[in-house]
Amino acid sequence: MLERETPPIGTMSAQIGQHLGTRIVSGEFTPGDLLPVENDLCQFYGVSRTTIREAVKTLAAKRLVDVSPKVGTRVLPFADWNLLDRDVLSWRLNAQFDSKIVEDIFEMRFCFEPRASFLAAREGTAEDYGLIEHHFQALASSYGPDGSPEAASQADLEFHLAVINASHNGLFVTIGTALKSALRVSSRLIQRESTQPIADLDLHEAVWTAISRREPQQAAGAMEKLLHAARARVLPFTVGPDP
Known part of the structure; x- marks a missing residue:
C-alpha cells in the first residue's frame, strides 16, 4: 500500500x-x-x-x-519521451546520473558544439565576442584566490552557452537551452574536481582565441578538444547503467 x-x-x-x-x-x-x-x-x-x-x-x-x-x-x-524537455532531463540527471546518460549528453554535444563554435567564428558579432570573453575572464578569475568551484562551474556553463548563442543558429540555441541542466551538472563536477586549472583555461582560451580571430576550423577543433577533456573528467564520477 x-x-x-x-x-x-x-x-x-x-x-x-x-x-x-x-x-x-x-x-x-x-x-x-x-x-x-x-x-x-x-x-x-x-x-x-x-x-x-x-x-x-x-x-x-x-x-x-x-x-x-x-x-x-x-x-x-x-x-x-521528450528527452530534451528541461524537466525530463533534470529528473533523469538527479535520479540516475550514470555513465550512459553522460555518454549520451556528450555525444550530442560533440554533434553540435564544435559546429556552433565554427559558426560563432564566422557569424558572431562584436557583442557576442564580448560576452564570450567576459565569461572566459570570469572562469579565469574563479581559479584565483577569491574564486570557488561554484563560480567556476557557473562561468564554464555561461561560456559554453555564449558560444552556442553566438552561432546564431536557432536550433542550436534551443538545444543549448534544453541541455542547460546537463551542462550545469557536468560543469559542477568538472570544476569541483579540478586539479589542473591552467590546463582548463588553456582549452577554453583556445576556443575563445579561434572564435575572436574568426578562424572557424580552428574554433571547431578547439571545442572538440575541450569536450573530450570534459568528458574524461566527468565519467569517473558516474556509475555504470543498471543492467
Whole structure:
C-alpha cells in the first residue's frame, strides 16, 4: 500500500508532477506500467483530483505517460519521451546520473558544439565576442584566490552557452537551452574536481582565441578538444547503467 508523501517545492501540481516524473525516469514505473489510480494518488499525496489531473496532464505533455479513460495512465516507451524537455532531463540527471546518460549528453554535444563554435567564428558579432570573453575572464578569475568551484562551474556553463548563442543558429540555441541542466551538472563536477586549472583555461582560451580571430576550423577543433577533456573528467564520477 502507498505511504503518503508530500513533495517539497513549487505549486502542488508541479511538485507531484516532479515526484511522479522522477519515479518514472528512475525506473520505479517502467514503460507499459499503469500508474496508481486517481483515488490512490489523491490519498498518497493528500490532494484533490484536480491537482492529480493537472500533474498527470503535465507528464502527458512531456510524453512520459498516455492517459486513456478505459485503460488508465500508462507509462510510454522510452523512445516516446521528450528527452530534451528541461524537466525530463533534470529528473533523469538527479535520479540516475550514470555513465550512459553522460555518454549520451556528450555525444550530442560533440554533434553540435564544435559546429556552433565554427559558426560563432564566422557569424558572431562584436557583442557576442564580448560576452564570450567576459565569461572566459570570469572562469579565469574563479581559479584565483577569491574564486570557488561554484563560480567556476557557473562561468564554464555561461561560456559554453555564449558560444552556442553566438552561432546564431536557432536550433542550436534551443538545444543549448534544453541541455542547460546537463551542462550545469557536468560543469559542477568538472570544476569541483579540478586539479589542473591552467590546463582548463588553456582549452577554453583556445576556443575563445579561434572564435575572436574568426578562424572557424580552428574554433571547431578547439571545442572538440575541450569536450573530450570534459568528458574524461566527468565519467569517473558516474556509475555504470543498471543492467
